[in-house]
Amino acid sequence: MTSSDLRHHGDVDAAPGLADFAVNVRVPHPPDWLRERLAAALDGLGRYPSKPAEERAREAVARRHGRSPDEVLLLNGAAEGFALLPKLAPRRAAIVHPGFTEPEVAFRDAGIPVEHVLLDGDFQLRDVRSDADLTVIGNPTNPTSVLHEAARLKALPGRLVVDEAFMDAVPGEPESLAHDPDVLVLRSLTKTWGLAGLRAGYFLGDPETLARLAHGRPHWPVGSLTLEAITACCEPEALEQSSGFAKEAERHAAYALEQLQDLVVVAPKGPFLLIRAPRGTRQALRDKGIAVRRCDTFPGLDDTYLRVAIRPPEEFAVFVDALRVVMEEQA
Known part of the structure; x- marks a missing residue:
């Protein structure tokens, strides 16, 4: 794997105009x-x-x-x-x-x-x-x-x-x-x-x-x-506010796991999760306006793995709906 591959990060996947599930930043701007x-x-x-x-x-x-x-x-x-x-x-x-x-x-x-x-x-x-x-x-x-x-x-x-x-x-x-x-x-x-x-x-x-x-x-x-x-x-x-954010993130992670249980590789402990889906899923999601992080630039993973940033349920539902459509189209 080249240094160029290793230096690929989620911000590259999150192009303007796409719903961003590629970057692991909790909010778009500071409180x-x-x-x-x-x-x-x-x-x-x-x-x-x-x-x-x-x-x-x-x-x-x-x-x-x-x-x-x-x-x-x-x-x-x-x-x-x-x-x-x-x-x-x-x-x-x-x-x-x-x-x-x-x-x-x-x-x-x-x-x-x-x-x-x-x-x-x-x-x-x-x-x-x-x-x-x-x-x-x-x-x-x-x-x-x-x-x-x-x-x-x-x-x-x-x-x-x-x-x-x-x-x-x-x-x-x-x-x-x-x-x-x-x-x-x-x-x-x-x-x-x-x-x-x-x-x-x-x-x-x-x-x-x-x-x-x-x-x-x-x-x-x-x-x-x-x-x-x-x-x-x-x-x-x-620190008190951050502690509240962490508890909120834990609830959001539980919701995400429930929605994607069959695809999630490991129950998430961080504000993102790793899923496994058919090849071509990332590009199909992108065509529908959804950005996720490619994972074939991580040693040990291939292009069937995707990293998805966990968002509040009302936002995460957008990703879930798009993924379901893609999976149905690929079936």
Whole structure:
């Protein structure tokens, strides 16, 4: 699989004019209170991002996860975090697949050997054998929507990097390792808060590892609006709202599973689900104005798999109706 294939993401599938079930962003724009916070910060764009603003953001993240500020590295979205991983210079990196492909691209581009740990069937972790000295896995995993047990993650070989970009969509975050000082955890704020265009995320890890990752970044690596967004989204009121969103997402996932039970590969734990349908289904849905994420760009999957973003029932019904028509036409 080429780097071009691995760099295919849902935003490419979600062309203008299509009903978007391809991109895993909860809402099309930030909530009003967050938009107001960002708008208020616009007057400061004539100044460079300040050290106090960066410290406030790091402190907010640290409080949110029970860590110290020196265990937080602020990022321009989780994608930047993946791009920094080669600085850890592993001898060999293992990527658990099917999974998000950006870390593999980053290691390949840096000339670091990459090993696929391919999960099949129900995509659960069992006896993973590898001689890699660094392992990357998503939890919940994109695109399978599997939530792995923290104890099984800790048994993976080498230094562990866990992509928890969708963990805040899981009520109570039961399998999160964000509190664990021995694990490098990557978080994103863009999915829950409708900030995909702004880019906002962070690493949690030990200070020495974070210093290695940060070495060589340009001055002012994170912009003022991103600092404001990180601070705002980690405050108690935002966390309470996020918790409500997660419970709502769980109800929506149950509805989606009920509607598509025969096609769903694994019961979803994230805000998206993996289905299996006849070849040609994605294009047939597209012809009817529906965008879903192709999955043959994920190692271990082929073009019979599709990832579908879970939406509120009234929106998801549009997808279900279109899929039923397509399936009838293909029968």
